Amino acid sequence: AQTVTQSQPEMSVQEAETVTLSCTYDTSESDYYLFWYKQPPSRQMILVIRQEAYKQQNATENRFSVNFQKAAKSFSLKISDSQLGDAAMYFCAYRRGFGNEKLTFGTGTRLTIIP
């Protein structure tokens, strides 16, 4: 079974600084997708960024980027120029390729932004 591990239950960063959240996963599949979701206090689940395993290029969305290391099964999220609105719980998630739509989540990292 696929597993997703987030080893940092809590992280904090100074406003305007950069922070990296870690995620590792375990799978024997070659075709899969990885996601980072943000859950602010409103508890809404918001997709931050996604990465297709077959793409070597790391995904980027504005201030958010990933470091995808397929051989190491690592998928970290980098947030640049941290803002107060980035404070949230962040979940890493894995989804096998076509034909299996289940998302497997990590346990989450709570990110605090220090003004």
Added chain:
Amino acid sequence: EAQVTQNPRYLITVTGKKLTVTCSQNMNHEYMSWYRQDPGLGLRQIYYSMNVEVTDKGDVPEGYKVSRKEKRNFPLILESPSPNQTSLYFCASSFQGANADYGYTFGSGTRLTVV
């Protein structure tokens, strides 16, 4: 607006009193799923549905029922709720198929307390 609508947002009930949490999506998604979120455990899948009249168990199905009589609706039923079902529940949906982006659209969550 494309969305997944869950109701109610908050619910307090007593042990053994049957309840239903409704979920509806307006994106014509084939795939729908229920998750529960608990501290330190992340989100875990309860049940999912690949299409109308097609449902299957996720990782934690005990004590829950679902039905999918229409494509847009996927209610979660607790026939005899117990305190260990106190949790935050999410409904989610997505397209299936080779061109799907594999991201979920989540509802806004239902905070259930069973006393």
